[in-house]
Amino acid sequence: MKLLGAENSEEVQKLLIEQFEAMENSLGGPPVVAVVRHLELAKKLRDEYQYRIFGFVVAAHYPAPAKDANGVGELIRVSYGLRSVGKGTKLATWQVCIPVDGAIPTLVPLFAGADWQEREQFDLVGVRFDGHPDPRRLMLSEDWQGHPLRKDYAIDTKVHPWR
């Protein structure tokens, strides 16, 4: 299986590991960057490496520590992907791990395209994006309780009389 992180070009991989001290991902995904350096990394990739298109942000909730996750507790893993434009389109991916009640700086000031994608992740997984200009739910109704893609979301949570 080709892993997501394997798509990083050599120069990006080098940047991540040498300058941003990215750790190897215990689950085999893209390298893990510390939350505090996340914004700086995105800015550098956009301005100096021509990764100017926001590809995706995907969050996943891990309820219990994975087998070899060095004692990390319950967490949310947020993966980012940026695309470069022009000849030989490339992808730069990295991951940020936050605790379930933690927040992550938003990328909306850098990439306008991040707006709805971050709202979706907030809606379904419950990641808080610090400084998001419009932090409302995107898909579910405004009065929804909880975040349904969390592993601890009870399937029969009552949100309306008919559900």
Next chain:
Amino acid sequence: MAVDESYRTYSHPVYDFMMKVPGLDVMTTTVDKLLSFGSEASLWIFPVATSCCGIEFMALAASRVDADRMGAIVRGSPRHSDVMIVAGTITVKMAPRVKKLWDQMPEPKWAIAVGSCAISGDFYRNIYSVVPGIDTFIPVDVYVPGCPPNPEAMMHGLIRLQEKIRASANGRDVNREARPEAVHHQRLPRLPILGDPARTSELDRQQVASAASLGWWDELNLEQALDSVAKDLADESESEPKV
């Protein structure tokens, strides 16, 4: 090419009689019968076509099946319509909108639930965002089963609705009832994985028992499954129930 009237797909006493007597333009009848003929032969459809069933619904209105030949034409406004056809999965976010549109339709009005999704939520029934059947919030007259039902089945549903309208004009009690009590029956088995700690052991026991009674449990190890349930029950009696 001449139209052969003997191949009509629906009938009505008034219409039949008028067709049989050549040159009969005017006849007398009871007002009820006349009005029911009017309603049933001009069922204007308000479509709520939200997913794959909606595609089949389009075929109902297109030329091969052609609901138009029985006076059922599709309108884009609830104010013009007599029958709401709900074809597709209704989500929790969509349901209030459907209800609002239903409330905007003038009486007399009818509802047809097309497809398993509209009838019961189908295999999305247990998903957090899907309403388990539209009859939990609007009264449904005719259910057309299938996933998706073919356009002919939907046509059949329309014909059944016409029969219903005629029967009610004749004084038979065919009125639908809303099913508010259905809301109380929404708790269903969770995903069928034995040993899932989120499941209640009572459900485990019932499912294993019903599967065993159906006889399709052969390839799985029934003893082992029952053991795991018994173990769960023992665990649960020691600690607080989780759900």
